[in-house]
Amino acid sequence: MSSVTDQTLDHDSHDHHHAPKGLMRWLLTTNHKDIGTLYLIFAFTMFLVGGAMAMVIRAELFQPGLQLVEPNFFNQMTTVHGLIMVFGAVMPAFTGLANWMIPMMIGAPDMALPRMNNWSFWILPFAFAILLASLFMEGGGPAFGWTFYAPLSTTYSNDSTALFVFAVHIMGISSIMGAINVIVTIVNLRAPGMTWMKLPLFVWTWLITAFLLIAVMPVLAGVVTMVLTDKYFGTSFFDAAGGGDPVMFQHIFWFFGHPEVYIMILPSFGIVSAIIPAFARKPLFGYASMVYATASIAGLSFIVWAHHMFTTGMPLFGELFFMYCTMLIAVPTGVKVFNWVATMWRGAMTFEVPMLFALAFVILFTIGGFSGLMLAITPVDFQYHDTYFVVAHFHYVLVSGAIFSIYAAAYYWLPKWTGYMFDEFLAKAHFWCSLISVNILFFPMHFLGLAGMPRRIPDYALQFADVNQIVSIGGFAFGLSQLIFLAVIVKAARGGEKAEAKPWEGAEGLEWTVPSPAPYHTFETPPVIK
């Protein structure tokens, strides 16, 4: 994919005889498009690594009994799969999209803090190298789930925990730097006339996401630090013997964790809100209410954390409070879905690949929302909690939600990045294979959960065997389908039909006013928005 930006570089290289070439160029780059590309490549690489771990998990679960891996290794796979997908795939992919698109959408020449931008990317590979290296330690890597509940992650973990904590710190610093950069860029670098209520929704959702990031990533840093000091320096934050409390870990973790969930979905809302109007050839319905809905989802995310821990034993009124607040989130989320449907209503729709992914997003994300609403109901949550029903729920919102929206975004803006149209046949094959397999993979998990299969187990009772087999087949198919995407990208980076400045008929926004591929520098003179 390096040829992607080689293209853009050639296009504009007369300005940059002094720019370093080769590896040094990528190491030292402060250009938002270069960094965006790096983030996207990194995210996809991590997606494949995390996906490979998911394949190990599904292979072990293909049949009852232990066939391929030891339980301890199985736990390492579930743990590192989760960490990589959250911090290595979804979040960097969104940051990559933000880097590429936000300056072009608001008419800025670059991100506001380009050197910090370079740092925030380049520390990431180290974080994940450390995390992955810990798998090869004596006793293996972290095996306590991506939620690292104490005391499993403190007293009862092995020494890879130190590496885990260090890696999470670096990931956190990277995210925080990225978020600061996004906020400063959006606040300070909007082109003249780009008022707040004219911002594209992708920019709005990212702005709100960035605020969530700087609010909660430091809390994550705090809680991993407590894990570290509990394990190595004799503190007792989470150890009852010293006056601590293991349940407090969960409170602090989920105070970070719930907003984190929205960090991984708000930018998706922005992407879908750009794509649906473009292919329905009709302006987005209820722009203002979209902005308010996003802000209220973000606000609510701070007061619902304990719905992840109803079974820890909470006083009745606590359970009621968190149940009601969680149910409330359905209102702004519903508004968003209704707005998207209203945008399609009486439009003139066409179904290019970005639109297909966006439509699949709306449906499948809503299904994930329904199961989320079911999970919010405390008495029933006692049955769903920690079963495959939860696994199905969060994979619906994260895979067919966040990841599908990232694919939609990638197909939507790919012509702008490479200057070529992608191979539509391959892309559609990627879409249909993914759509079918993702449902074979995750839909039956609802049934497994309802029938009583706990999550994070390497072996299961016989009645779960048939459905697990179907799920695993769906999993392998979904995994293979993602390789088609790799083929599409490589092909589009090498060449193809030349893309126009605005390859999609109904697309709106400043990014379509610059040529395709986007020149190395855009909007050095700010455009004026009427």
Place this chain on the structure above:
Amino acid sequence: MDLKKIGLCWLAALVTIPSQAKDMPLNLSQGVTDISGQVYDLHMTIFYICCIIGFIVFGAMFYSIVRHRKSRGVKPANFHESTKVEILWTAIPFMILIGMAIPATKTLIAMENSDDAELTIQVTGSQWKWHYKYFEHDLEFYSVLATPKKQIENKLAKGENYLLEVDRPLVIPTNTKVRFLMTSDDVIHSWWVPEFAVKKDANPGFINEAWTNVPKPGIYRGQCAELCGKDHGFMPVVVIAKEQAEFDAWLAEQVAKQQAREAEEQRLLAMQLSEQELMDLGKRTYDQFCSACHQPNGQGLPGMFPALAGSEMVTQDRQGHIDIVLHGKAGTAMAGYGKQLSLKELAAVVTYERNAWGNNTGELIQAADVQARKNAAD
């Protein structure tokens, strides 16, 4: 390429699933208790509401996809807001949510009232077994996975209740409010019996409570629901509900048995077992209780569980060795087996560890030696 295809493929996928999974229920269990029935009703109510909303939203969307497509030559409309509609679709979901919250609140209040329980049982989780103690009765025991290792390793055909069977199930009386006090010796576990709609975390150092009132005699199976380390998938919960009279008889019998066992142990203290006997029993005990962590070859899992072969404690510190097997070690995964195993088994397993895998200390540990260490602590 159109969306009809999605629908068809997707439907096909969904339809094939139920037909292949004959044994597995595809819905939440109604359970056997009043509470689990209420929970099931709540689950179905919310599910139907979601279905209706889904039908309307997806219906509108698919209608739009079919009718409002450019290939039909439609001209796009240009509306992009309507305060009235937007208020309406904020307010209506809000009303629906209130409708959901009312029954949910009622059920929750019923669930949280554990008062007037007639029997209290202390449930303690540890890596990776459950311990039950009948409050105010002289009875306590461990409940450990009974599925043979060979079934897990696919060397033997798997039994009907594979991974859902234990050596000593918890027994409770029917039509009695039973209160469970959950706690843990090491990490967080979660005690779950789906048929009772009871799932509660067992937190180390703290107690949590839950209750049930089972109307029907039967065997009810569940599992640990919170990731608790390596063998999280291998610590099932089995509860047998018996009629009150039958339960009372069972309880009396168990208490008597437990006392008889203790008396028998005392009587056998003077007995000297031969090396052969100790090593045979020791190996059996070791394979069942110790090998999950320390491995059948005594090598442990480096970085996680220490090796016993060649270990300094095992080859030299005899007292320390007996103590750690009896009481466990704080701050590690090593649990104490003093309450779980008989003196004979404890003596045998220590003997085995001190003589297997090249640890040829030649020492024999007898029940009296273990009792001496136990007394030091009793």
Place this chain on the structure above:
Amino acid sequence: MSSNQQVAQPNHGKLAGRLVLVVVAMFGFGFALVPLYDVFCEITGLNGKTNDEAVQVVAIEADLQRQVRVQFMTRNAKGVSWPFESQLSTIQVNPGVMTQVEFIVENPTNKAVVAQAIPSVSPGLGAQYLRKLECFCFNQQPLQPGERKVMPMQFYIAPDMPKEIGTLTLAYTLYDITEHDNNSSAEVAMAK
């Protein structure tokens, strides 16, 4: 790259600086959650935490009409072999009436140790109504070799405890904190 620097405006630094302050503040907030959590637990009875210091003795009216069942549970943490028991397993009390119960711990080893009992009450909501005037759990308990200690615990049930609570369970888990606490045990040894 040079062009980036040209557009970089000084106010970026100011805004970024403020955001960094927010980050630092939120990092601090993460740690502030620890004491906040304790306060939260105290108010709500989350996790059944009881008062860890003696309550002030105030004149309270006993409610002789009502009886509350209090169960005592004693547990040893892993690695702790010292017998630790409650003299009574259950007691019926009237709210507002001062009650004293006794717990017994013994150190059968030949080493001086330090024990700490951690209390937990269920149902959690009842925790704040169980008021302890004196409890061995307020302090670390040094135990000399062979020492047998009878430890009193004085409490009353606040009469305003909700009627729904008819049974309270008070559990103590005994931990060995000898190593955690070398300093204070050394002091104890010196004092003796």
